[in-house]
Amino acid sequence: MIKLKNVYKSFKNTTVLQDINLEIKEGEAVVLSGVSGSGKSTLLSIIGAIMKPSSGLVEVNGENIVSLSDFHLSEYRTSAIGFVTQSFHLFEMLSVKENVITPLILNKLTQKEMLHKRDEAMIKAEILHKSNQVVSTLSGGEKQRCMIARALVNNPKIILCDEPTANLDKQNSLKFIKIVKQLKESGKTIVIATHDPLISELELVDKIIKIDEGKIE
Numbered sequence: 001m002i003k004l005k006n007v008y009k010s011f012k013n014t015t016v017l018q019d020i021n022l023e024i025k026e027g028e029a030v031v032l033s034g035v036s037g038s039g040k041s042t043l044l045s046i047i048g049a050i051m052k053p054s055s056g057l058v059e060v061n062g063e064n065i066v067s068l069s070d071f072h073l074s075e076y077r078t079s080a081i082g083f084v085t086q087s088f089h090l091f092e093m094l095s096v097k098e099n100v101i102t103p104l105i106l107n108k109l110t111q112k113e114m115l116h117k118r119d120e121a122m123i124k125a126e127i128l129h130k131s132n133q134v135v136s137t138l139s140g141g142e143k144q145r146c147m148i149a150r151a152l153v154n155n156p157k158i159i160l161c162d163e164p165t166a167n168l169d170k171q172n173s174l175k176f177i178k179i180v181k182q183l184k185e186s187g188k189t190i191v192i193a194t195h196d197p198l199i200s201e202l203e204l205v206d207k208i209i210k211i212d213e214g215k216i217e
């Protein structure tokens with residue numbers, strides 16, 4: 001499903017990723033681990049097509065996403081990938097349900113279909129009970145679940161999470177883990193960059209990829 005071959009990424013003179021080769025199969029849950037600055041977020045951004053590698057191949061479903069046109073790239077980002085990051089980029093003044101529906105607005109769906117997808121995503125992310133609440137008044141854990149709902153609304157096959165539990169207390173981390181378990185059971189491919197042993201020690205994790213100074217150990 002996801003295959004990286006000889007991927008390099010440099011910013012000016014610094015090489016951040018070096019000769020990354022990895023394969024993640026459909027339905028797998030994979031943890032990216034490594035110290036701060038090792039290149040985890042950069043790797044996730046490359047898989048999510050937020051960033052292009054300096055060289056190398058990034059194949060998703062047999063297609064090299066590095067060579068996609070801008071139009072197809074944005075389509076790939078919105079339909080194939082659900083990104084859960086620490087900087088939420090939610091519309092703070094809008095309600096949960098308004099935030100969750102935004103990725104669907106440019107799709108050619110009927111209103112009924114949109115509302116159905118929105119509600120399904122809020123159910124999966126366990127935030128339906130807050131659907132009318134304005135985001136600025138949510139707790140940190142609730143904001144994160146709002147973002148998860150928004151990431152799921154297009155039913156992407158791949159979910160990328162960058163340090164998803166870094167700012168959560170134990171109870172919210174466990175809620176997040178419960179959601180991840182359900183996503184895995186529904187066949188999603190999941191890549192999580194994390195230092196959190198609560199996640200890396202989960203039984204559902206198929207493999208842990210260790211990154212050290214931009215290289216896979």
Ligand SMILES: Nc1ncnc2c1ncn2[C@@H]1O[C@H](COP(=O)(O)OP(=O)(O)OP(=O)(O)O)[C@@H](O)[C@H]1O
Nearest residue numbers: 011014016034035036037038039040041042043193
């Ligand atoms: N846009 C950029 N310009 C220059 N350097 C960058 C840029 N983005 C990332 N880097 C550098 O690349 C390296 C890897 O960064 P990255 O964010 O991928 O690390 P990380 O493993 O996610 O770290 P953390 O655990 O702290 O989130 C760092 O040294 C960082 O300073």
Ligand SMILES: [Mg+2]
Nearest residue numbers: 040041042162
């Ligand atoms: Mg990071």
